[in-house]
Amino acid sequence: MLKLNTPLKEEEILKLKIGQYVLLTGKIYTLRDQAHKRIFETIKGGEALPFDLKNQVIYYCGPTPHPKGKIIGSCGPTTASRMDKFTNLLLKAGLKGMIGKGRRSEEIIKAIKKYKAVYFLTYAGCGALLSKYVRKKIPIAYLDLGPEAIYQLEVRDFPLIVAVDIEGRDIYGKKRW
Amino acid sequence: MRVIEAEKIKDVVSRLFIEANTILRDDVLEALKDVLKKEKNKMAKDILSAIIKNASIAKKEGLAICQDTGLPVVFLEIGQDLKIMGDLYRAIQEGVKQGYKRGYLRNSIVEPILRKTPRFDPAVIYTEMIKCDRLKITVLPKGFGCENKTKLKMFNPTASIEEIKKFIIDTVREAGPDACPPFVVGVGIGGTADYACFLAKKALLKKISNSKFQIPNSQIFKLERELLKEINKLNIGPMGLGGGTTVLGVNILTYPTHIAGLPVAVNISCHALRTATIFL
Numbered sequence A: 001m002l003k004l005n006t007p008l009k010e011e012e013i014l015k016l017k018i019g020q021y022v023l024l025t026g027k028i029y030t031l032r033d034q035a036h037k038r039i040f041e042t043i044k045g046g047e048a049l050p051f052d053l054k055n056q057v058i059y060y061c062g063p064t065p066h067p068k069g070k071i072i073g074s075c076g077p078t079t080a081s082r083m084d085k086f087t088n089l090l091l092k093a094g095l096k097g098m099i100g101k102g103r104r105s106e107e108i109i110k111a112i113k114k115y116k117a118v119y120f121l122t123y124a125g126c127g128a129l130l131s132k133y134v135r136k137k138i139p140i141a142y143l144d145l146g147p148e149a150i151y152q153l154e155v156r157d158f159p160l161i162v163a164v165d166i167e168g169r170d171i172y173g174k175k176r177w
Numbered sequence B: 001m002r003v004i005e006a007e008k009i010k011d012v013v014s015r016l017f018i019e020a021n022t023i024l025r026d027d028v029l030e031a032l033k034d035v036l037k038k039e040k041n042k043m044a045k046d047i048l049s050a051i052i053k054n055a056s057i058a059k060k061e062g063l064a065i066c067q068d069t070g071l072p073v074v075f076l077e078i079g080q081d082l083k084i085m086g087d088l089y090r091a092i093q094e095g096v097k098q099g100y101k102r103g104y105l106r107n108s109i110v111e112p113i114l115r116k117t118p119r120f121d122p123a124v125i126y127t128e129m130i131k132c133d134r135l136k137i138t139v140l141p142k143g144f145g146c147e148n149k150t151k152l153k154m155f156n157p158t159a160s161i162e163e164i165k166k167f168i169i170d171t172v173r174e175a176g177p178d179a180c181p182p183f184v185v186g187v188g189i190g191g192t193a194d195y196a197c198f199l200a201k202k203a204l205l206k207k208i209s210n211s212k213f214q215i216p217n218s219q220i221f222k223l224e225r226e227l228l229k230e231i232n233k234l235n236i237g238p239m240g241l242g243g244g245t246t247v248l249g250v251n252i253l254t255y256p257t258h259i260a261g262l263p264v265a266v267n268i269s270c271h272a273l274r275t276a277t278i279f280l
């Protein structure tokens, strides 16, 4: 199986094709609805971001609190399309990878191609299983948002499926059932 | 008259929410194992295996099955011959808070407009009176990936069963991957608009029609089977990546309605259909 490390390098993103299984190792950042809204406003306002987006991977995830003796609680993906309205700007700021569940809008698929990025799926509704691939969790920003705060996760062989690749191919294709 | 202390209900609700969130329902797990045997699509098989493995890790380690530990919903069936001492609703809300805290479950509840400071409560509580001296409590932590796909349609009273089926199938089609298939589809037919929505959600509490737990009878059972078959032909599959497993079950509840109308509501549950019940 293909192994990948963060931060992502363009020559590696180039190799990724939809439907491919990938194991990701390195640092990723949790980022969901309200944190997206704040990041979006921060970029628009020309202020400094809580972390540098360049070549990074974000994970649409709001984990449960970690039980005693554990690094993280349940931590599966949330619906990616809810972030679509903010994604363009993040890609423009250097973001290279996104992990979530479900489809992306056509506009975002085009932007993924334009900014040479990639969108991954991971096992939806499998937060307990996915917690096994997380080695470290560090709070980064917006702690007042509770589960929607930004955390840096150190993951090891985190299982992913390439869903939108650098060519703008979409694993869901045009089909809408 | 039998008497129950509200304080006891608090602890019971707390335990039920932890149980529901960490131990996948028997019939759902059975159905998942069952479809894994039948599924031919390779990616679908892989995802179904991950879902089953996830349930076993969650149970063994007391972790939440899914990080979206839902909006807490509580269904009460209160015996009219039972006396509850103390403040019942308060006990339930306290139980929710206690359970979510002790179970390391997620605080996902906010004021709808302000959307600040997520917390554990309040639960949505449904109360029905029944004729006995017992209390039945069922909890359903409802994830919002799937709740967001809920639909209600007020049909003409002359609508055909085919039109109703099409509406249900289209709702599943539109839900697609976002709602975490394979689904259990709850359907409420009849009553008023709001009551049909209640029935659709309550239908999720029934053991799923695909499993050995179901007693085969009636037209409704037939309709459930037909819908199950037809939806599974859509090729949505686990995570929307194809395969013959789009729904694990279709559960329908009905109620008489007005001669001028026919409300139909669809409430989808993701594969993480989590409920727990107790009789007191």
Ligand code: SF4
Residues within 6 Å of the ligand: A076, A077, A078, A124, A125, A126, B066, B067, B068, B069, B070, B142, B143, B144, B145, B146, B178, B179, B180, B270, B271, B272
């Ligand atoms: S839809 Fe269900 S399985 Fe999917 S993330 Fe939400 S609660 Fe979890």
